[in-house]
Amino acid sequence: MIAPLPDLLIEPIVRASLAEDLGRAGDITALACIDAGARLTASFGARKAGTIAGLACARLAILALDPTATFETLISDGDGVEPGAVLARVEANARALLSAERTALNLLGRLSGIATLTSAYVxxxxxxxxxxxxxxxxxxxxxxxxxxxxxxxxxxxxxxxxxxxxxxxxxxxxxxxxxxxxxxxxxxxxxxxxxxxxxxxxxxxxxxxxxxxxxxxxxxxxxxxxxxxxxxxxxxxxxxxxxxxxxxxxxxxxxxxxxxxxxxxxxxxxxxxxxxxxxx
Missing domain, CATH: 3.20.20.70 (Aldolase class I)
Structure with missing residues (x-):
């Protein structure tokens, strides 16, 4: 098990990333296309083999926009995965989930890329x-x-x-x-x-x-x-x-x-x- 970083350390980075993406008016695509009360269930999945890091970033990005969301992790940071592996499942307000999607994936993909390359050197x-x-x-x-x-x-x-x-x-x-x-x-x-x-x-x-x-x-x-x-x-x-x-x-x-x-x-x-x- 890898000792996790405290949420307190991660949250400011996630919130700054969300603020950068939401800009001055929020996610106008989600606001235009999706009903305010709609819910959505989705899964984070690996499309290539690698080592995972940053699941907490994805979780906190979604919870920042929908505190009622549920985020179920199916693997742990530090685990190796094959293409098609499901990393986590989430259920949340649809607008919030889609607005948080890019921030969650940017951080999760970036950190998992570092973990994957490090693993190759090790x-x-x-x-x-x-x-x-x-x-x-x-x-x-x-x-x-x-x-x-x-x-x-x-x-x-x-x-x-x-x-x-x-x-x-x-x-x-x-x-x-x-x-x-x-x-x-x-x-x-x-x-x-x-x-x-x-x-x-x-x-x-x-x-x-x-x-x-x-x-x-x-x-x-x-x-x-x-x-x-x-x-x-x-x-x-x-x-x-x-x-x-x-x-x-x-x-x-x-x-x-x-x-x-x-x-x-x-x-x-x-x-x-x-x-x-x-x-x-």
């Missing part, structure tokens, strides 16, 4: 011991939902924002005058619960980081040979994260070098939407 590294993690390359306003979808696909989350871990990137290193002073300043600043990670782009920089002692070193765009050498030099002391040049064709070989974590920006910035429909 499957590709099974047995290696490496974890697949996301990045901060998320859709503005949707980070909590998209990182939740990564967890539904079997991945793990990197930092959520600038405030929950120190990650020294190449520009920080340049501004500080080197890897060692950057890590030393971070260590002096960080509280005892704050992790410090430093990005390096060469084995020379890696040796400097190793001597300075961060918690994690990000090996940015390293060749497979250099990744293996970094693992040997590290000797299990620090967590090693491989980043850059990662795709489904390369991830297994990267994992086999012995790194602990592989970060993949594509999980959230390039995942195709999973095709899901709502049919009455």
């Amino acid at each position: 499957d590709a590294v099974v047995g290696s011991g490496a974890s697949i993690t996301d990045t901060r390359k998320t859709t503005p306003g949707l980070r909590a939902l998209e990182k939740y979808a990564v967890r539904c696909g079997g991945g793990v989350n990197h930092r959520f924002g600038l405030d929950d871990a120190i990650l020294i990137k190449d520009n920080h290193v340049a501004a500080c005058g080197g890897v060692k002073p950057a890590i030393e300043r971070a260590r002096a600043f960080a509280g005892h619960l704050v992790k410090v990670e430093c990005e390096v782009d060469s084995l020379e920089q890696f040796d400097q980081a190793l001597a300075a002692g961060p918690d994690v070193v990000m090996l940015d765009n390293f060749s497979l040979e250099d990744l293996r050498e970094a693992v040997v030099r590290n000797a299990g002391r620090l967590v090693l994260e491989a980043s850059g040049g990662v795709n489904l064709d390369t991830v297994a070989a990267i994992a086999d070098t012995g790194v602990n974590v592989i970060s993949v920006g594509a999980l959230t910035h390039s995942a195709p939407v999973l095709d899901i429909g709502l049919d009455a």
Whole structure:
């Protein structure tokens, strides 16, 4: 079971999406064509195979416009499905249901696409011991939902924002005058619960980081040979994260070098939407 996000966190995103779609006059198609009291029963169904995430978004979108609606989930977030699988059944005021349909499907399809792509990466590294993690390359306003979808696909989350871990990137290193002073300043600043990670782009920089002692070193765009050498030099002391040049064709070989974590920006910035429909 994937720990669900609280409705309190999801509702503002759903309501903002509904407001964007309803505009200044509401759903004038539904208002014109459908009787005010009409009810409608429909099902959310997968049209392609994938991993599901975001059922609460669909539920909350419909309940926002019809608090009397019933929403029955037939599977759970994180479940894999085949084409034709019924994900949920809903009964609601017809105008409300059709007005909420696009928002519900946009969020459900987007998050399920992320979960599906993440699952493919996770499957590709099974047995290696490496974890697949996301990045901060998320859709503005949707980070909590998209990182939740990564967890539904079997991945793990990197930092959520600038405030929950120190990650020294190449520009920080340049501004500080080197890897060692950057890590030393971070260590002096960080509280005892704050992790410090430093990005390096060469084995020379890696040796400097190793001597300075961060918690994690990000090996940015390293060749497979250099990744293996970094693992040997590290000797299990620090967590090693491989980043850059990662795709489904390369991830297994990267994992086999012995790194602990592989970060993949594509999980959230390039995942195709999973095709899901709502049919009455």
